[in-house]
Structures are given as structure tokens and as C-alpha cells.
Amino acid sequence: FCVSHSCRCGKLCVFSFILSNACKLFYLETAQSGTENIEVQVHLYPSHVPQGATPTFFCKLNGNFDAVTIQWMKDGSLLPRDDPRFRTAHSTEGYILQIRILKASDAGSYTCVANGKNNSSSHSDSTMLYVIVPPTVQKPGKMSVVEGSNAVLNCTATNHLFIRWQYHGQFIDYLPRYEVNQMGAQLTILKVTTVDAGNYTCIVYNERFSTRETVELVVLGMHVSSFPNVQTVLWCVPFQEDLLSLLTLGILASLQVKQ
Secondary structure, eight states, X not given: XXXXXXXXXXXXXXXXXXXXXXXXXXXXXXHHHGGGOOEEEEXXXXXXXXXXXXXXXXXEEESXXXXXXXXXXXTTEEOOTTXXXXXXXXXXXXXXXXXXXXXXXXXXXXXXXXXXXXXXXXXXXXXXEEEEOOOEEOOOOOEEEETTSOEEXXXXXXXXXXXXXXXXXXXXXXXXXXXXXXXXXXXXXXXXXXXXXXXXXEEEEOSSOEEEEEEEEEEEOOOOOOOOOEEEEEEOOOSSOSXXXXXXXXXXXXXXXXX
């Protein structure tokens, strides 16, 4: 530590001079390095941002940061300087990073690095960015069921929170004869009739977006057995009792009807 000395003579005076200068040098270096004694805090709100939006990161430095330089990194790598979507600025609140026209590939960990003078020290803080993208739905095909049986319609989706079903524009999730599983991905119609035929639409939702697809339900009527072959016998009765009529009496004609 440093103390004050009174220099009077001889070797003691020389020692005091050296010690005093050492103390001055110590205090000088401490004052200069004080610009590097900072705390870095990165904030992003909200952390879940929809695709196409412009999230803003704030990097706040607590302490004397006049002699530091700031760098922004994503997943451990410096952000590209030639990408115009990334914009940086300096305000009274600290340093700012904006990402314009957000893409799904922009999701990740972002770090604000504060480097001291001549890179003698480095301080940093990180935060996560999550990108909300529209749900995707696998396009279903036409489905055929026999009248009186149960119809099971499936909606296969990703990046979603829940699913609802519509029939001719009306929500049917909670109506009688309709059963929906917990996530809504499967709709069961009990004992279908021809009235149930038509287009069913599954609507897939997440925090910001919705996507829909439609499946056509065809209801087949009950199978009716064909009539057995019928043998029909016709007797021709004459209206005139002449000789020709008597000869033709009793002619047998058969007609076979097939259906």
C-alpha cells in the first residue's frame, strides 16, 4: 500500500522518493483501467419475436465505459458487417442492435462484448432470440367412409400450439357426435350420415400466426343387395274365338328379368 513520507536525508530519502513514485504510478494505472471496470447487461423484450418483425437488443454498460469498444456476436461468431439487416447504434441508454425483416435462421444466442482499451479486458452478456414462424400443415387427401361408421380426420401440423375444426365455416369442436383429442389434431365423427359429407377445415394456431387446410369427407350409402332373377310367365288370352285364336291359345311366353 502507499503511505506519505517525509524525506530528510541519505538512503531513507531515496527510498521514499522511489516509493512515492511507485504509488503515483499505481494510482495512475488504476485510474486508467477504471474505464474497463464495467458490467454488461443485454436485454431483449419480448424474446419470442414473429418472423418479419424488427427486434431490438439493448446492451447497457454500468460503469465508466468511455474507453471500450462494442462487438455483437451470434452463437459465438461475430455478426457479418456486410449484412444490411443488422444495424447498430449508440444512445444514452447504451448500445443497440436491430435486426430488420427477421428470418427463422436468425434465432439463437446474441452476445454484447465490451472490450477494454487495447483489448486488455473483456466483459459480455448474452440473451436468446426465438423466432415465431407460421405453422405448417400437411395437406390431407379425400376421405371416404360408409354411412353408419365413424370417420376419423387427421390434421398433421408443426410449429403450433393448438388446432380447431370447422365444418362449412362453423366451429364444431365441442358439438355432439364430434370428438377431438387433446391437441385437436384428430377429429372423430360418430356414426356418420350423408348429411355429414362435405369439407372439414383444420385451423392451426401459434402465438402469432394461423394456417388452415381442408379435407373432403365422402359418405357412401349402405350397400343394397340386387334382386334375384325373376321368372315371369305370361298367358296370352285371345279376344276373338276364331280358329286362329284357338290355335294360339296356351302359347307360353317367358320373360327373364335381371336386375
